[in-house]
Amino acid sequence: xxxxxxxxxxGWRSGLNTVFPRVTAPSLSRSQATSAAPDPDTGEKPRLRxxxxxxxxxxEKTKPPVVGQRKKPQAxxxxxxxxxxxxxxxxxxxxxxELKRFTQQLQQVHPNVLAKHLLRGVLxxxxxxxxxxxxxxxxxxxxxxxxSISSVLPVLSKMMDGLKMKSDSQLIPCLRLExxxxxxxxxxxxxxxxxxxxxxxxxxxxxxxxxxVLLGVPVPSEGVIDIPIIEKEVPGPRPHYKMALxxxxxxxxxxxxxxxxxxxxxxxxxxxKYKVLDSGSGCSLVELQPLTEVKHQMRVHMxxxxxxxxxxxxxxxxxxxxxxxxLPDRVLGKLxxxxxxxxNLPLHVLARQLTLAGxxxxxxxxxxxxxxxxxxxKQLHLTFSDEKDQL
Numbered sequence: 001x002x003x004x005x006x007x008x009x010x011g012w013r014s015g016l017n018t019v020f021p022r023v024t025a026p027s028l029s030r031s032q033a034t035s036a037a038p039d040p041d042t043g044e045k046p047r048l049r050x051x052x053x054x055x056x057x058x059x060e061k062t063k064p065p066v067v068g069q070r071k072k073p074q075a076x077x078x079x080x081x082x083x084x085x086x087x088x089x090x091x092x093x094x095x096x097x098e099l100k101r102f103t104q105q106l107q108q109v110h111p112n113v114l115a116k117h118l119l120r121g122v123l124x125x126x127x128x129x130x131x132x133x134x135x136x137x138x139x140x141x142x143x144x145x146x147x148s149i150s151s152v153l154p155v156l157s158k159m160m161d162g163l164k165m166k167s168d169s170q171l172i173p174c175l176r177l178e179x180x181x182x183x184x185x186x187x188x189x190x191x192x193x194x195x196x197x198x199x200x201x202x203x204x205x206x207x208x209x210x211x212x213v214l215l216g217v218p219v220p221s222e223g224v225i226d227i228p229i230i231e232k233e234v235p236g237p238r239p240h241y242k243m244a245l246x247x248x249x250x251x252x253x254x255x256x257x258x259x260x261x262x263x264x265x266x267x268x269x270x271x272x273k274y275k276v277l278d279s280g281s282g283c284s285l286v287e288l289q290p291l292t293e294v295k296h297q298m299r300v301h302m303x304x305x306x307x308x309x310x311x312x313x314x315x316x317x318x319x320x321x322x323x324x325x326x327l328p329d330r331v332l333g334k335l336x337x338x339x340x341x342x343x344n345l346p347l348h349v350l351a352r353q354l355t356l357a358g359x360x361x362x363x364x365x366x367x368x369x370x371x372x373x374x375x376x377x378k379q380l381h382l383t384f385s386d387e388k389d390q391l
Contacts, residue, residue, distance in 0.1 A: 096337075096341070096344040096345060096346070096372075097344070109147070111147060111151060111152040111155055112152075112155055114138070114147060114149075114152045115152040115155040115156040115159055116159070117135060118132050118133075118134075118135075118149070118152070118156050119132075119156060119159050119160065121133030121134075121135070122160075123184065123365050123367060124363065124365045125160070127189065128188065128189055128190075128193045129174075129186060129187065129188055129189065129193060129197075129356070129363070130160070130171060130186075130187040130189065131184055131185065131186055131187070131354065131363075131365045132184075132185050132187065133182070133183065133184070133185070133367055133368075134149065134177055134181070134182055134183060134184075134185035134351070135182060136180065136181075136182040136346060136370065136372075137179060137180060137346075138179065139179040140173055140176065140177060140179075140185075141173075149173070149185070150173060153170070153171040153172075153173075153187070154170070154171075156171060157169045157170055157171045169189060170189065170190070171187040171188070171189065172187060172188045172189075172190075172191065172193075172194050173185075173186075173187060173188075174186045174187065174188050174193075174194055174197045174198075175197075175201075175206075175208070175293075175354075176293065177351060178296075178349070180312075180346065180347035180349065181210075181347070181349045181350075181351055182349075182350055182351065182367075182370055182373075183210075183350045183351025183352060183367040184208075184351045184352070184353065184354040184365055184366075184367045185351070186354060186356075197356070200356065200357055201293075204291070205356070205357035206354075206355070206356055206357070207289065207353070207354070207355040208289065208290065208351065208353070208354055208355075209287055209288070209289050209352050209353040209354075210287070210288040210289070210290070210298060210349060210350060210351055210352055211277075211285065211286070211287055211288075211349075211350045211352045211369075211373075212285075212286050212288055212298065212302065212310050212311075212348055212349050212350070213283055213284070213285060213286075213310065213311040213348040213373075213376060213377070213380070213382070214283060214284045214285075214286050214302060214306075214308040214309070214310060214311065215282070215283060215308060215309050215310075215311055215317075215325075215327070215328075215331065216282065216283070216284065216306075216307065216308035216309075217276065217279045217282075217283075217284045217308070218274060218276055218284065218286065218306045218308050221275070221276040222274065222275045222276065223273075223274060224271065224272070224273050224274075225270075225271070225272045225273075225274065225301045225305045225306070226269075226270075226271045227245050227246070227247050227248075227270060227301065227305055228245070228246045228247070228248065228263065228264070228267040228268060228269050228270055229243050229244070229245060229246060229267065229268055229270045229294050229295075229296075229297060229300055230243070230244055230245075230246040230264055230266055230267040230268070231243055231244070231266070231295075232244045234320055235320075236320060236321065238321075238322055240322060242296075242315060242316070243294075243295055243296045243297075243299075243300045243316075244300065244304065245300065245304050245305065246263070246264045246267035247261070248260060248261060248263055249261065268292075268294045269292055269294075270290075270292050270294040270297045270300075270301065271290070271291040271292050272288055272289070272290050272291065272292075272297060272298055272301045273288070273289040273290075273291065274286055274287070274288050274289075274301075274302075274306075275287050277382075277384050278382045278383050278384060279382070280380060280381045280382055281330065281331065281334045281380045281381055281382075282328055282330050282331055283311065283331060283380050283382065284308070284382070285377065285382045285384060286302075287352070288302075296315075296316070298310075298349070299313050299315070299316050299349075300316060303316040303317065304316065309325065310347060310348060310349060311325075311345065311347075311348040311376070312325065312345040312346050312347040312348050313325060313347055314343065324339075324342045324343040325342055325345070326339070326342075327339065327342055331380075334379050334380055334381075335376070335379055335380075336379070346372055348373060348376060350367065350369060350370065350373055351367060352366065352367055353365070353366045353367070
């Protein structure tokens with residue numbers, strides 16, 4: 001009976017197909033459907049789909065170029081129209097960035113690398129002392145455990161002895177140099193030599209000469225600054241300590257003379273000889289000879305004693321604030337810098353010459369000028385001659 005029902009249903013369906021034949025709409029592709037004529041009722045064209053836009057772009061690429069029209073390269077065509085290449089940095093900015101990068105690399109590299117750099121910079125050596133060229137930005141000692149010259153002296157000592165495993169030699173720093181100072185750096189091979197050098201310093205038998213670039217020209221061009229220095233706290237939003245002058249004389253109330261004042265017990269005697277070697281562009285190249293050892297002595301005497309701060313001295317260019325050094329427009333133009341980039345300008349202090357009194361013959365060592373120092377002198381049109389009579 002079920003088979004009879006199936007036959008009856010199939011016959012019924014075939015009969016309907018005979019009476020009402022199936023109507024099928026013609027199939028349209030996507031491109032044909034989207035490119036159909038606008039709707040006669042609204043007059044709007046149908047929206048293009050992403051696949052149609054891609055096909056149109058592909059067709060534009062395959063079209064032959066018009067005669068006389070240059071075809072843009074792929075990199076130029078894909079570059080946004082509004083993107084512009086930033087102007088290249090100036091020569092001075094490149095040198096500042098190179099120096100900053102070089103300093104950071106020296107402070108982060110393996111101690112053996114820094115020791116090799118000091119070994120290549122050796123200017124003089126004998127059985128008692130070693131004099132090398134200290135790089136800029138590397139501290140002599142670092143209490144925080146970072147890379148410093150003192151931390152690599154054992155490695156440097158072994159390198160100088162041919163990397164002998166049983167070497168008993170040592171190197172000890174004798175005369176202090178600030179982190180931002182470059183130039184001649186004295187090392188002793190034993191504690192006895194250190195004591196001997198300290199006795200030479202006490203008896204004024206050690207001469208150290210520095211070259212600095214100053215903002216301004218000292219008047220007179222040669223002289224001696226004999227003003228004690230004291231450390232003081234600077235109040236303000238960012239309290240800090242810095243060295244300051246503690247003079248023994250002050251101008252009288254009538255302005256016709258000076259009167260002596262009582263010396264501060266915490267002040268330290270400080271004496272600095274100076275001589276202008278050349279001047280120009282609102283700056284000067286000056287040779288300094290400190291006769292005492294006080295923290296930041298030369299920087300304080302130049303900035304506060306002569307009102308001619310050292311180029312790149314951001315600490316003592318302002319009396320009560322911590323801010324980058326303010327340079328005149330004339331100096332900025334010569335250096336090719338903007339005021340916003342002055343914070344990267346290095347301190348221009350070079351330990352130029354060291355003379356030690358010896359039993360038979362004096363030791364006299366002169367350090368060459370670093371690259372950044374030479375470039376600054378060239379841009380400021382400051383010249384020097386080794387044959388000049390110096391201090």
